[in-house]
Amino acid sequence: MVRLVLVLGDQLTPDIAALAEADRASDVVVMAEVASEAGYVPHHPKKIAFVFAAMRKFAAGLEQDGWRVAYTRLDDPDNAGSIPGEILRRAEEFGAGEVLATEPGEWRLISALEDMPLPVHLFEDRRFIATHAEFEAWAEGRKALRMEYFYREMRRKTGLLMEDGAPSGGKWNYDAENRKPAPDEVTASGPMEFTPDAEVDAVLDLVEARFGDNFGTLRPFWFATDRGQARRHLAHWVKTGLPGFGDFQDAMVRDEPFLWHAVLGLYLNAGLLDPLEVCRAAQDAWEAGEAPLNAVEGFIRQIIGWREYVRGIYFLEGPDYTRRNALGHDRPLPAMFWGAETGMECIRQTVAQTEAHAYAHHIQRLMVTGNFGLLAGIDPHALHEWYLAVYADAYEWVEAPNVIGMSQFADAGVIASKPYVSSGNYIAKMSDYCGDCRYKVRDKTGPDACPFNLLYWHFLDRHRDRFEGNPRLGNIYRTWDRMDEAKRETVLSEARAFLDRLDEGAAV
Ligand SMILES: Cc1cc2nc3c(=O)[nH]c(=O)nc-3n(C[C@H](O)[C@H](O)[C@H](O)COP(=O)(O)OP(=O)(O)OC[C@H]3O[C@@H](n4cnc5c(N)ncnc54)[C@H](O)[C@@H]3O)c2cc1C
Numbered sequence: 001m002v003r004l005v006l007v008l009g010d011q012l013t014p015d016i017a018a019l020a021e022a023d024r025a026s027d028v029v030v031m032a033e034v035a036s037e038a039g040y041v042p043h044h045p046k047k048i049a050f051v052f053a054a055m056r057k058f059a060a061g062l063e064q065d066g067w068r069v070a071y072t073r074l075d076d077p078d079n080a081g082s083i084p085g086e087i088l089r090r091a092e093e094f095g096a097g098e099v100l101a102t103e104p105g106e107w108r109l110i111s112a113l114e115d116m117p118l119p120v121h122l123f124e125d126r127r128f129i130a131t132h133a134e135f136e137a138w139a140e141g142r143k144a145l146r147m148e149y150f151y152r153e154m155r156r157k158t159g160l161l162m163e164d165g166a167p168s169g170g171k172w173n174y175d176a177e178n179r180k181p182a183p184d185e186v187t188a189s190g191p192m193e194f195t196p197d198a199e200v201d202a203v204l205d206l207v208e209a210r211f212g213d214n215f216g217t218l219r220p221f222w223f224a225t226d227r228g229q230a231r232r233h234l235a236h237w238v239k240t241g242l243p244g245f246g247d248f249q250d251a252m253v254r255d256e257p258f259l260w261h262a263v264l265g266l267y268l269n270a271g272l273l274d275p276l277e278v279c280r281a282a283q284d285a286w287e288a289g290e291a292p293l294n295a296v297e298g299f300i301r302q303i304i305g306w307r308e309y310v311r312g313i314y315f316l317e318g319p320d321y322t323r324r325n326a327l328g329h330d331r332p333l334p335a336m337f338w339g340a341e342t343g344m345e346c347i348r349q350t351v352a353q354t355e356a357h358a359y360a361h362h363i364q365r366l367m368v369t370g371n372f373g374l375l376a377g378i379d380p381h382a383l384h385e386w387y388l389a390v391y392a393d394a395y396e397w398v399e400a401p402n403v404i405g406m407s408q409f410a411d412a413g414v415i416a417s418k419p420y421v422s423s424g425n426y427i428a429k430m431s432d433y434c435g436d437c438r439y440k441v442r443d444k445t446g447p448d449a450c451p452f453n454l455l456y457w458h459f460l461d462r463h464r465d466r467f468e469g470n471p472r473l474g475n476i477y478r479t480w481d482r483m484d485e486a487k488r489e490t491v492l493s494e495a496r497a498f499l500d501r502l503d504e505g506a507a508v
């Protein structure tokens, strides 16, 4: 009997579980560009183009390897428009009675596959270091699920940066060395750029016609779209970016979107690169004396620590996770997140580069847009949909724990032991944004006061009941309480006035 082998757009790995279980002599691989996946949030056009172009190249590679591939293009007149629809159409066409699939990274698609009227065999995605069972066993009985302890397990499991059972250099974590502020000069050369070939160009034309109105600039398009290119980008970054990755990991510099960051998330998450392969490349560079330990450890921690950990949390917490809203925040997403005018230079910089590249680095996502969203009380689900739409590396399993949990504290502290909030001081220290801003970061009140300074205290004050007893926030509440009462009232009333302006849709 013919079986269909479903390969989704973020499963572009030749030995992905469903393909490993299939028989290339008799089974048919099904791949489809469908409107429901491209349109359930308004994805950045660069992201859609990346996924479609990489899918087309991957499908061609499978055919060269002897697979029979039924590939549906977005503009195919018979396109059923959804993954379940395409499976049913292809099942009829090939007389197939069963489907082999690798578990999708999103509850929505998992339940769609489970509800299919024909048997679907779902195999666990083996491209991760921790299995679901291992993560569950680690989480079992723990009061707090902190990443650092999970990360050490993953170091032991992979043997990365381990010597005789102990961490290389004697410490598990060199993060304290990785918080240097914005440097005077950026020496990293940025990600490797690839000129679109004819095949990619055809995808760009299609995306322009169908999704040209979405937020985001399609051209110039420079992403890698196959494994060979992604590996060249990795080698380039290990040479040019990795050595400075640690030191300036948290820095933000005007008009420098990439700094020393790897820009690997989109390739890893789509399956073009393997997490262990990128970690080994970093470890090799350290062993060859080409990159310092704080950079290499910091990078490996992001991949086998944070990336694996957030995936574990997503599947552990279940399908309602993206609807959590522990702090009861319900303000709509401000228009400046979609590029509308703002005087806040840090937001303007972050949104403008997101629009241009479908990319912002971690600290911009966490401490600029995320911090603003949390302080201003923006609806976490609206933020979740925004992050999912605008970043090329965004898939729900990795995006939702970062947004709902780490950034918005909407999961009531499953991920973060305290909310990631800061006044303008943090942004001033880590970036050169404030010099060009309409607001003054030194002003705590008054017409030019940095909105982060006002909203920071407003947030802490309105959530006092929840956070006052948090040992990591106690000192901050004491500072607030020591402030002159009239000053406190001024801060709060100016914060309220700012939020009113935001609600009225004014450019802030
Ligand atoms: C609010 C918010 C939303 C985010 N949304 C996403 C998302 O949709 N997709 C995504 O892959 N990452 C997301 N992250 C994590 C992180 O910001 C991105 O992985 C990173 O910025 C991607 O850029 P890079 O490849 O240059 O990463 P680098 O800074 O160079 O780091 C290297 C790699 O480490 C991994 N990594 C680092 N931090 C994390 C993390 N917190 N969680 C998971 N993996 C991590 C990524 O694979 C990344 O490519 C989010 C973080 C925040 C705070």
Ligand code: SF4
Pocket (backbone or CB within 6 Å): 343, 344, 345, 346, 347, 423, 424, 425, 427, 428, 433, 434, 437, 438, 439, 440, 441, 450, 451, 452
């Ligand atoms: S002054 Fe405030 S709003 Fe302006 S860039 Fe600095 S932190 Fe952002």
